[in-house]
Amino acid sequence: MLEVRDLRVHYSGIQALRGVSLDVRKGETVALIGPNGAGKSSLLNTISGLVAKDTGAITFEGQRIDGLAPWSVTKAGILQVPEGRQVFAEMTVLENLQVGETALAERAPTYGLEDVYKVFPILRERRDQRAGSLSGGQQQMLVIGRALMGGPRLLLLDEPSLGLAPVIIAQVFEALAELKAQGLTILLVEQNAHLALTSSDRAYVIEQGKIVKSDESRSLATDPEVTALYLGQD
Amino acid sequence: MLAQQLLNGLVVSGVYALFSLGFTLVFGIQRILNLAHGAIFMTGAMVAYYTVSAGGPLWLGFVLAILASGILSVIVELVCFRRLRKTGDEEFGGIISSIGAGLVITTIAQQVSSTQILRFPFETFPVVIYRFWGLRVSMLQLFMAGAAIVLVLVLGYFIYRTSFGRRVRAVTDNEHASMLMGINPNMIYAQTYFVAGALAGAAGVLVGLAFNSISFVMGEPYLMFAFAIIILGGLGSIPGALLASLVFGMVQTLTIAYLPSGLTDTIIFAALFLILLVRPNGILGKDDAGSLRGRR
Numbered sequence: 001m002l003e004v005r006d007l008r009v010h011y012s013g014i015q016a017l018r019g020v021s022l023d024v025r026k027g028e029t030v031a032l033i034g035p036n037g038a039g040k041s042s043l044l045n046t047i048s049g050l051v052a053k054d055t056g057a058i059t060f061e062g063q064r065i066d067g068l069a070p071w072s073v074t075k076a077g078i079l080q081v082p083e084g085r086q087v088f089a090e091m092t093v094l095e096n097l098q099v100g101e102t103a104l105a106e107r108a109p110t111y112g113l114e115d116v117y118k119v120f121p122i123l124r125e126r127r128d129q130r131a132g133s134l135s136g137g138q139q140q141m142l143v144i145g146r147a148l149m150g151g152p153r154l155l156l157l158d159e160p161s162l163g164l165a166p167v168i169i170a171q172v173f174e175a176l177a178e179l180k181a182q183g184l185t186i187l188l189v190e191q192n193a194h195l196a197l198t199s200s201d202r203a204y205v206i207e208q209g210k211i212v213k214s215d216e217s218r219s220l221a222t223d224p225e226v227t228a229l230y231l232g233q234d
Numbered sequence: 235m236l237a238q239q240l241l242n243g244l245v246v247s248g249v250y251a252l253f254s255l256g257f258t259l260v261f262g263i264q265r266i267l268n269l270a271h272g273a274i275f276m277t278g279a280m281v282a283y284y285t286v287s288a289g290g291p292l293w294l295g296f297v298l299a300i301l302a303s304g305i306l307s308v309i310v311e312l313v314c315f316r317r318l319r320k321t322g323d324e325e326f327g328g329i330i331s332s333i334g335a336g337l338v339i340t341t342i343a344q345q346v347s348s349t350q351i352l353r354f355p356f357e358t359f360p361v362v363i364y365r366f367w368g369l370r371v372s373m374l375q376l377f378m379a380g381a382a383i384v385l386v387l388v389l390g391y392f393i394y395r396t397s398f399g400r401r402v403r404a405v406t407d408n409e410h411a412s413m414l415m416g417i418n419p420n421m422i423y424a425q426t427y428f429v430a431g432a433l434a435g436a437a438g439v440l441v442g443l444a445f446n447s448i449s450f451v452m453g454e455p456y457l458m459f460a461f462a463i464i465i466l467g468g469l470g471s472i473p474g475a476l477l478a479s480l481v482f483g484m485v486q487t488l489t490i491a492y493l494p495s496g497l498t499d500t501i502i503f504a505a506l507f508l509i510l511l512v513r514p515n516g517i518l519g520k521d522d523a524g525s526l527r528g529r530r
């Protein structure tokens with residue numbers, strides 16, 4: 001469904017991706033783990049069209065999408081939930097969700113308002129509240145819900161657990177499991193490797209802009225190097 | 235008498251609101267001060283004048299003024315701001331380039347009008363005075379108040395009740411996230427500049443009619459007041475700009491009526507400083523609104 005081939009990206013002076021290749025197949029949840037600064041967000045942002053690539057190719061459902069503007073990438077059905085819960089703070093919860101529909105363009109919705117409320121019931125309760133007044137966990141649920149309103153064929157999640165309490169993380173990941181069970185394809189970026197490996201089918205390990213390992217998540221979870229580097233502290 | 239002055243103040247406030255709402259809208263969405271806004275306002279008045287003096291009806295002058303000012307405003311965004319935004323220089327660079335655009339527009343208007351003060355032909359707007367409850371109201375005043383109220387309501391409806399308005403507010407709130415939701419901010423910017431320019435153009439025609447005096451420099455004092463109004467209202471806040479327009483229009487009218495002439499601006503700006511002492515971010519301003527640095 002998504003094929004990333006030998007992608008290279010740099011910012012002024014910094015080489016962020018040094019030839020990354022990665023695949024996501026329909027219905028899969030694929031995790032991308034790695035330390036801070038490894039290039040995880042850069043990869044998602046390049047897929048989303050926010051960052052320009054140097055070389056390489058990104059193909060989505062047979063179509064080249066590298067070089068497309070961010071709003072065109074979303075219209076193709078790739079929706080990113082960015083790092084750091086970027087709600088539209090001054091707008092209500094309901095309005096945030098409605099803005100998500102913009103990404104549909106001419107596609108039919110896959111998740112309506114009611115479906116989103118079913119996944120995250122708290123959003124229904126808070127629908128007329130300012131998004132900026134929600135708790136961190138509720139904001140994370142809102143940005144996921146907002147992306148669902150855009151009818152994602154592929155959902156990109158950038159560190160959804162960041163800065164949330166364990167109870168809230170569990171709730172968010174339960175919802176993600178539910179979405180996966182409904183058939184949604186997900187590319188999940190996480191620093192929390194334990195969480196990522198237990199909630200995905202396959203995983204890639206990225207370090208300094210290079211994929212250094214990839215396997216079934218189950219196997220990676222018992223891989224001595226991975227456990228030493230990423231699961232030790234958990 | 236007070237009631238009469240309050241009524242006059244309301245009309246003045248309406249014009250200020252039309253002018254400063256566009257200025258605020260643009261600031262709110264881009265954190266940019268469009269200093270060509272006064273020239274765009276003046277262009278509206280000029281277009282209406284030349285339409286009428288060429289024999290066209292006033293309503294046509296109004297429509298053409300709104301279109302011309304709206305389009306001119308979009309051109310200013312394309313020429314002055316869009317390229318600077320790509321390099322991230324829009325805050326200070328944009329101030330300079332929009333001053334430049336304002337000068338270009340003003341100079342062209344000066345050439346076209348031969349540095350003359352232009353006046354609409356007699357009775358372009360019927361001179362009718364209504365009297366009730368001891369008040370004198372001209373039809374023009376009623377029209378000005380009516381037009382201001384209708385335009386403000388229409389703007390409010392679009393911004394707060396339509397999907398277009400939601401997209402504008404989303405871009406205002408977080409441009410990065412808005413792109414990830416399928417919004418093309420450049421489209422939103424162009425549309426916002428059009429609306430801002432159209433409102434200014436409408437205000438220009440109303441002011442031109444009210445004073446029956448149109449000149450290439452007529453935008454300058456309004457730009458100055460718009461500055462004060464958006465600071466007072468809270469940078470980027472639409473309700474704040476409305477409220478501040480009301481305060482300014484009233485204070486100005488009342489000081490002109492009851493105090494020695496020449497004190498008006500002194501009092502208005504002294505009041506501005508006093509209010510800012512108590513509310514540094516303006517009446518309805520948010521904590522971050524005073525900062526010219528983007529919040530993203």
Ligand SMILES: Nc1ncnc2c1ncn2[C@@H]1O[C@H](COP(=O)(O)OP(=O)(O)O)[C@@H](O)[C@H]1O
Nearest residue numbers: 011012014016035036037038039040041042043
């Ligand atoms: N906008 C940017 N400008 C310059 N350097 C950046 C920018 N974004 C990220 N980087 C750098 O690129 C590298 C990869 O960053 P990032 O993709 O954010 O990593 P991760 O998401 O894995 O923490 C880091 O060295 C980071 O400092």
Ligand SMILES: [Mg+2]
Nearest residue numbers: 040041042083
């Ligand atoms: Mg990151």
